[in-house]
Amino acid sequence: MKNINNPQDQITRKEAIKKMGKYAALTAIGTFIILNPKKAQASSPPDPGGNPFD
Amino acid sequence: MNTKVIPKLVQNIDEDNVILWFEKSNNYVITSKIQSDLITLYMNPDESRDSFVHYLYENMGMSNNDANAICNDIELFVGNLNISSDDDTQAIADTPNIPDGNIRNSYAFYGKTININYESELIKSLIHPQIVHHNITPSNECDVLFDVFKSNNDLYLAKNGNIVGSYKTESFHFLQGRFALELTNSIHSTKIDNWIATFHASTISNGKEAVMIIGDSGNGKSTLSVLLMAHGFDILCDDFTPLYEDNMELHRYPAATSIKKGAFDALKQYVENIDKLKTHTSGPKKVNIKYVPPILSYDDLQSSFPCKNIVYVKFDANAKSSFKPVSPDKILQTLIPDSWVSPKEKHALKFMNWLKDINSFELRYSDNDFAISKFESLFKDS
Numbered sequence: 255m256k257n258i259n260n261p262q263d264q265i266t267r268k269e270a271i272k273k274m275g276k277y278a279a280l281t282a283i284g285t286f287i288i289l290n291p292k293k294a295q296a297s298s299p300p301d302p303g304g305n306p307f308d
Numbered sequence: 309m310n311t312k313v314i315p316k317l318v319q320n321i322d323e324d325n326v327i328l329w330f331e332k333s334n335n336y337v338i339t340s341k342i343q344s345d346l347i348t349l350y351m352n353p354d355e356s357r358d359s360f361v362h363y364l365y366e367n368m369g370m371s372n373n374d375a376n377a378i379c380n381d382i383e384l385f386v387g388n389l390n391i392s393s394d395d396d397t398q399a400i401a402d403t404p405n406i407p408d409g410n411i412r413n414s415y416a417f418y419g420k421t422i423n424i425n426y427e428s429e430l431i432k433s434l435i436h437p438q439i440v441h442h443n444i445t446p447s448n449e450c451d452v453l454f455d456v457f458k459s460n461n462d463l464y465l466a467k468n469g470n471i472v473g474s475y476k477t478e479s480f481h482f483l484q485g486r487f488a489l490e491l492t493n494s495i496h497s498t499k500i501d502n503w504i505a506t507f508h509a510s511t512i513s514n515g516k517e518a519v520m521i522i523g524d525s526g527n528g529k530s531t532l533s534v535l536l537m538a539h540g541f542d543i544l545c546d547d548f549t550p551l552y553e554d555n556m557e558l559h560r561y562p563a564a565t566s567i568k569k570g571a572f573d574a575l576k577q578y579v580e581n582i583d584k585l586k587t588h589t590s591g592p593k594k595v596n597i598k599y600v601p602p603i604l605s606y607d608d609l610q611s612s613f614p615c616k617n618i619v620y621v622k623f624d625a626n627a628k629s630s631f632k633p634v635s636p637d638k639i640l641q642t643l644i645p646d647s648w649v650s651p652k653e654k655h656a657l658k659f660m661n662w663l664k665d666i667n668s669f670e671l672r673y674s675d676n677d678f679a680i681s682k683f684e685s686l687f688k689d690s
Contacts, residue, residue: 286339286385287637289644293334294473295485295506296648298525298547301568303593306430307477 315389316653318344319660321636327660330389334651336644337389338637350382404459406466414450415442417495417562418611423450427457434480435487437588438563441601452494454487465490485648488548492561496611502553504655504662508646510565511544511558511615512536514687518544518558518613521621522642528623531571532679534600538578539680541687542609543602553655556662557612564599572598574676617686618643619669621679629678631671639668 300306315328315337326344328337339347350360357379364375409425411432416422421444426432435456436443455466463483465473467490475483485506493500510521510533521529530546537543546565549558567575567582575582585598618639640663649659669686673679 285343286337287641288389289336289338289640291334291336291505291644291647291649294482294648295489295548296508297481297484297488298508298566299481300591301525301593301595304591304595305478305480306433306590307480308592 315344315347317657317660318348319664321640321663325635325637327640327663329656329660331651331653331656332390332392334649334656335389336640336649338640346378347382347386350379351386403471404464406455406464406469406471407457407459409455409457412446414444414447415439416444417442417491420451420495421447421449422452422454422491422494423447424454424456427455431456431458431463433588433590434484437586437597437599438566439491440599441564442562454490456483456487485548488561488563489550492550492559495562496552496559498552498554498559503550503650504553504556504659505551505647505649507549507551507643508547509549509618509643510546511549512541512683513544513610513613514541515610516613517687517690518615519683519686520549520558520615520618522618522639522646523621524642524646526568527621528571529621530565530567531575531623532621534565534567534571534575535578535676535680536683537565537600537603538575539684541683542604544613551659551662552612553658555612556614556658558615559612560609562602564601567598567600569596572596575600578676616665616690617667617669619671619683619686621671621673623674624672625674627672627674629671629673629675631669631673631678631682634668634670636663636666636668638670639666 316331317329319327321327321338324340325338326341328339328344330337361372361375361379364370364378365372407427409427411426411429412423413426413436414421414423424435426436453468457464458477461477463475463477463480464471465483465486472490473483473486489503489506490500493503507520508522510529511518512521512533521532523529533543533546543565544558545561546563548561548563550561552559572582579600582598582600585600588597588599589595620634620639620642649656671679671682
C-alpha cells in the first residue's frame with residue numbers, strides 16, 4: 255500500500271484522463287459510499303421500548 | 309476551485325478502492341481509484357470548471373453534456389461532504405450545580421478506586437449493572453469521582469467536580485459512551501485527547517492480540533463474545549472498543565457483557581450460573597438484559613492489544629454457517645457509521661493507516677461450534 259500523500263501531487267489532470275479512458279470516466283460516477291462517524295462516543299442505543307426514561 | 313473542499317487524506321484500501329477523508333464533515337468516502345482521481349483532478353485549485361469540461365471533451369471525445377453531467381455530479385458530491393453535521397451531544401448552556409449524590413458507590417479497577425455519586429436509582433441503572441463486579445465497600449477516598457445526575461430534563465456527567473457532558477434523556481447512550489471513555493481513560497492513566505476512536509464492537513483476545521467483532525445491533529456480537537469467553541478467550545471489550553493513539557492498540561474496557569433475553573437459553577450450556585445473574589428490565593416494554601462479568605480478573609490481565617483482524621458477524625438460525633475474507637469496504641460500511649472517530653486530522657491519518665493493515669472477514673453462523681473453531685483458527689494463523 256502507498257503512504258498517504260497530498261492528492262494534488264499525485265498526477266496531473268491530463269495524464270489521468272488519458273489513463274482512464276472515456277468508458278472509465280463515464281461509469282465512475284455514482285460508485286462512492288459516504289460514511290459519517292458518530293459525533294460523540296456512545297454505547298449501543300436502547301432497543302425500541304427499552305428507554306428507562308420513557 | 310475551492311481548495312477547502314479537497315479531501316484531506318487519501319489511502320488505498322485494496323487494489324481497486326481508496327478511502328478519502330474530508331476534514332470539515334469528518335466524513336470518509338470509499339470509492340474507486342478512478343473516481344478518486346477524477347474528484348481530485350476536478351478539485352485542482354489551479355484550474356477552472358470550464359477547463360475540466362474542456363479536457364473531458366477534448367481528450368476523451370465526450371459530448372459537452374456528458375462532461376457537464378460529470379462535473380455536476382462531482383459538485384453535488386463534494387458539496388455534501390463539506391457540511392458540518394450537528395453534534396449528538398449538546399452545548400452546556402447554564403451549568404447546573406452538582407447535587408449531593410443520594411447514592412454513592414465505590415469501584416476498584418486495577419488498584420484504583422473510582423467513586424460514583426448517582427442522583428437516583430434510575431440513573432444508577434444506566435451505569436452500575438455493567439460494572440457491579442468491581443463494586444467495593446463505599447470509601448471516602450478515591451482516585452476519581454464521577455457525578456451522574458439529571459437537571460431540567462437533561463442528564464449530566466461530571467468528573468472530579470467538572471461537568472464533562474450533558475445529554476437529553478433519550479440520548480442516554482451517549483452519556484454511557486462518554487462515561488465509558490472517561491472510565492477507560494482513568495483506569496489506564498491515558499490522555500483523554502489521545503483517543504482515536506471508540507468502536508461499536510466487541511473485542512476478544514488470546515492474551516497476545518485482539519480480534520474485533522462488529523455487526524448491526526441484534527447480530528449477536530455480545531453472545532458470540534460470551535461463547536468465546538467460555539472457550540478460553542478473554543473479552544477485552546463489549547460494545548465499546550477504544551483505540552489509543554500512543555500505541556495504536558485496543559484498550560480494555562472492563563465492563564460486563566450485556567446479553568439480551570433471546571440469548572439466555574443459548575448460553576445456558578456454556579455459562580455456569582447464568583440463571584443466577586440478575587435480570588434487569590428497562591423501559592415501557594420491559595426489555596430484559598443480563599450482564600455477564602468477565603471470567604478472568606482484570607488485575608491479572610494486560611490492558612491493551614494490537615488488532616489485525618475484524619470479523620463481521622451475523623447469527624442466523626436458518627443459515628448455513630460460513631466464514632470468508634471480505635473486501636475492507638464491507639467492514640468499513642458497518643464500522644465507521646456506528647463508531648466515534650476523532651475529527652482531528654492527525655487521528656484521521658493514524659486511523660486510515662491502521663485500517664490498511666486490517667484483514668476483514670465475514671462470519672455467518674447457526675452453529676456455535678463452527679463459529680468458535682473459526683476464531684480459534686484465526687488466532688492460530690495470525
